[in-house]
Amino acid sequence: MTISILAAGSLRKIWPALAKAWDRPVAIEFGPAGVLCERIRQGERCDLFLSANTTHPQSLLTAEIASEVAVFTHNQLCLSVKDTLLRGNPNWLELLADPTLRVATSTPLSDPSGDYTWQLFERIEQHYAGMGTGLKQRARQLVGGADSPAVPAGESAASWLLNSARTDIFIGYQSYAARPGIAVVAIPPPFQVRASYAFAVCHAEASALADFLLSAQAQAILQQGGFLPLVAQ
Known part of the structure; x- marks a missing residue:
């Protein structure tokens, strides 16, 4: 049978x-x-939900919509900028502190990347x-919201927003x-926020696929795709 999956957009690139x-x-x-997650809570059929946080899967478990929840990988935030912006070697904090530069983020509550970014700001x-x-006041929430512009197929949000001159910095x-x-600028500790990705098994047919995501083979693929090693919570 075909397993139905609803997955965080940040998994699109690694999924193939x-x-x-x-x-x-x-x-x-x-x-x-x-x-x-809200679509699932409203009754849409989904066998396996893959979220960029643990809160949404846990809410399905609490509501008895899901039977199993587990973290399967991690991610972290960075700044994406046009490489020309790095002339003069500004660091990540200097870039964010520059009031002339536009900052874009994902949308908190709708998209976990936005929630993690707000944690970074805090x-x-x-x-x-x-x-x-x-x-928080300057940031433009351009991804993941109900009114966000659609990112063209095959593009990442960061590169599309930067190349279309919608922002100068994207935090993702x-x-x-x-x-x-496009250059990626790292965010160091103690400011860095670790993103925990979790699955929610909503129907038993998806259990084997959930187990696969925890396997050594899948973990190696995720790390090759830029995700972080699975660590204990």
Whole structure:
């Protein structure tokens, strides 16, 4: 039978490699995890939900919509900028502190990447009073929201937003590799926020696929795709 999957959009790029290794029929749709979770809660059929956080899968478990939840990989945030912006070697904090540069993020609540970014802003605020609050006010929520512009097929949100001059800096996941003309700027500890990805098994038919995601083979594929090693919670 074909397994139906609703998955966080940040898994789109790595999914073909995982699907090739799994080699069984699935029907998968990608989108903002918060939006997908609400669709499941409203009764849409989904055998396996893949979220970029643990909160949404746990809510399905609490509501007895899911029978099993587990973390299967991790990610972390970075800044994506046009490589020309790095002339003069500014660091990540100098880039964010520059009021002339436009900052774009995903949409909190609808998209876990936005939630993680708001956590980043709160960590910045703890070290630099006023800066984190200012970033929350400056940031344009351009991805994952109900009114967000659609990212063209085959494009990453970061490269599309930057190349179409919609922003100067995009804060998103590290797993999106740099593309021509786009530079990835790391965020160091203690500011870095680790993203935990979790699955929710909503029908027993998906249990084997969930187990596969925890296998050594799948974990190696995820790490090759820029995700972080699975660690204990």
